[in-house]
Amino acid sequence: MIAGIIGYGAYVPRYRIKAEEIAAVWGEEPDRIISGLNIKEKSVPATDEDTVTLAVEAARNALKHSGIDPKEIGALYVGSESHPYAVKPTASIVAEAIGATPNLTAADLEFACKAGTAAIQMCMGLVASGMVKYGMAIGADTSQGRPGDALEYSASAGAAAYIIGKKKEEAIAEIIDTYSFTTDTPDFWRREGADFPQHGGRFTGEPAYFKHVISASKGMMEKTKMKPEEFDYAVFHQPNGKFPLQAGKMLGFSSKQLERGLLTPIIGNTYSAASPLGLANVLDEAKPNKKILLTSFGSGAGSDSFVIRTTDLIDKKRKGITPLMDYVNDKQYLSYGLYVKHRRKLKSM
Amino acid sequence: MWRRIPERYRMAGSLCENCRQNFFPRRTFCPICRRKGKIVDKQMSGKGKVFAYSLVTAPPVGYEGEIPYILAIIELDEGPKVTAQIVDCKCDKLEIGTKVKSAFRRITEDGDEGIIYYGFKFKLDK
Structure with missing residues (x-):
């Protein structure tokens, strides 16, 4: 074990828009979109x-679950591609809001959809070296898709926070090991000051998502000498509802192993929060001694893979959890017009 | 504004250890005990109940995009009353005494290029 998860918390906004509502505006065939992307609806802030x-x-849900004093958090990182400020950290606002200031280091991270898992790795290093007692890693996004673009069906909002510590006896899950795979692959980007991202269409699949997710997952399993059938759960980054199922199949995982960690069909792609929220949903139900493979993906491009094993403490600390499904099931639907207002897509707003 | 961040972000309040009265926002001096008072920090739980509420349809500048919204007086579990919005909720779900808990939201901003002001609002405590 390199480090452990001491507590975790999830959050998904209450508003949803159905794929068929978006499709009707742009003249697309709803069934083709829903089955093509495997996304029924997505969350809207x-x-x-x-x-x-x-x-x-x-972060507040994670603190409540962990039961630790926020002043003991020595590092706080927020991974996102939608930080509200270009200059001025999200992390310092979060640290202040949870009462972790002033004695901590904090910074914002960006790596498309994988900055949340990069934050987990940074916290692992800091706690394992003894530089800090606890680190908080957050993946959060309110991502945007250009009106009419395929991304509009998937780009959604959510957040997941993990408190990472060193002591095994405090951990609800051990992070056994981690492995990353990174290359310069221009599959998706947003230039400084641009309102919406651009992407390489079909290029985002095979040379980007699949290459990195498969390579990182294989590398992780080789490093830990584990096989797909030894895992109880597998969570992959989920830009749509199809890619993670395909990646799982290519690696030799069954759909049963992937089921619990796949949320995109019902909340969309929460970007930096996507695979961390998938993990949160797994931890919400996982019994002790269950093995989980987690592999993120961020365009640009890279994947971080983790082998995680739940401990006996997970059942004992279940009471402190605010289950992710409480947020997912408490929803209110928006029309496309209200969605445009919520996302400030009109230039005059 | 930034001097009030502990109150606005996490509802940091005060307690007078002499008369056991809670205060929010924070105070440096107990208005009841005067010189006998002993003020210490006290964290509000963020939980409370609706004391009064109103549906705002004619908003002040900066809140035009949010109407109709609910503005309420919340009586905190610790005693103090605060004025704040109730979000993710419609009036038909509210009564005097309905339990609410704090939520962290954007309050306003200095235009597209200025500072964003964050703080507490409330939502139903289900």
Whole structure:
């Protein structure tokens, strides 16, 4: 074990828009979109929510679950591609809101959809070296898709926070090991000051998502000498509802292993929060001594893979959890018009 | 504004150890005990109940995009009353005494390029 998960928290905004509502506006065939992307609906933030507010809600749930004093958090990182400020950290606002200031290091990270898992790795290093007692790693996003673009069906909002520590006796899950795979692959990007991202269409699949997710997952399993059938759960980054199922199949995982960690069909792609939220949903139900493979993916491109094993403490600390499904099931649907208002997609707003 | 961040972000309040009265926002001096008072920090739980509420349809500048919204007086479990919005909720779900808990939200911003002000609002405590 390199480090352990001491507590975790999730948050998904209350608003949803159905894929068929978006498809009707752009003249697309709803069934083709829903079956093609395997996305039925996605989460939409309230008009007064952004990456900072989502991150704070997830961080507070993680603190409540862990039971630690926020002053003991020595490092706090927020991974996101939708930080509200270009300059001024999300992390300092979150640290202040949870009462972790002033004696900690904090910074914002960006690596498309994988900055949340990069934050987990940074915290692992800091706690394992003894530089800090606890680190908090957050993946949070309120991602945007250009109106009419395929991304509009998937780009959604959510946050997941993990408190990482060193002591095995405090951990609800051990992080056995981690492995990363990174290359310069221009599959998806957003230039400074641009409102919406651009992507390489079909290029985002095979040379980007699959190459990195498969390589990192294989590398992780080789490093730990584990086989797909030894895992109880596998969570992959989920830009749509299809890619993770395909990646799982290519690696030799069954759909049963993937089921619990796949949320995109019902909340969309929460970007930096996507695979961390998948893990949170697994931890919400996992019994002790269950093995989990987690592999993120961020365009640009890279994947971080983790082998995680739950401990006996997971059952004992279950009471402190605010289950992710409480947020997922408490929803209110928006029309496309209200969605445009929520996401400030009109230039005059 | 930034001097009030502990109150706005995490509802940091005060307690007078002499008369056991809680205060929010924070105070440096107990208005009841005066010189006999002993003020210490006290964290509010963020939980409370609706004391009064109103549906705002004619908003002040900066809140035009949010109407109709609910503005309420919340009586905190610790005693103090605060004025704040109730979000993710419609009036038909509210009564005097409905339990609420704090949520962290954007309050307002200085235009597209200025500072964003964050703080507490409330939502139903289910």
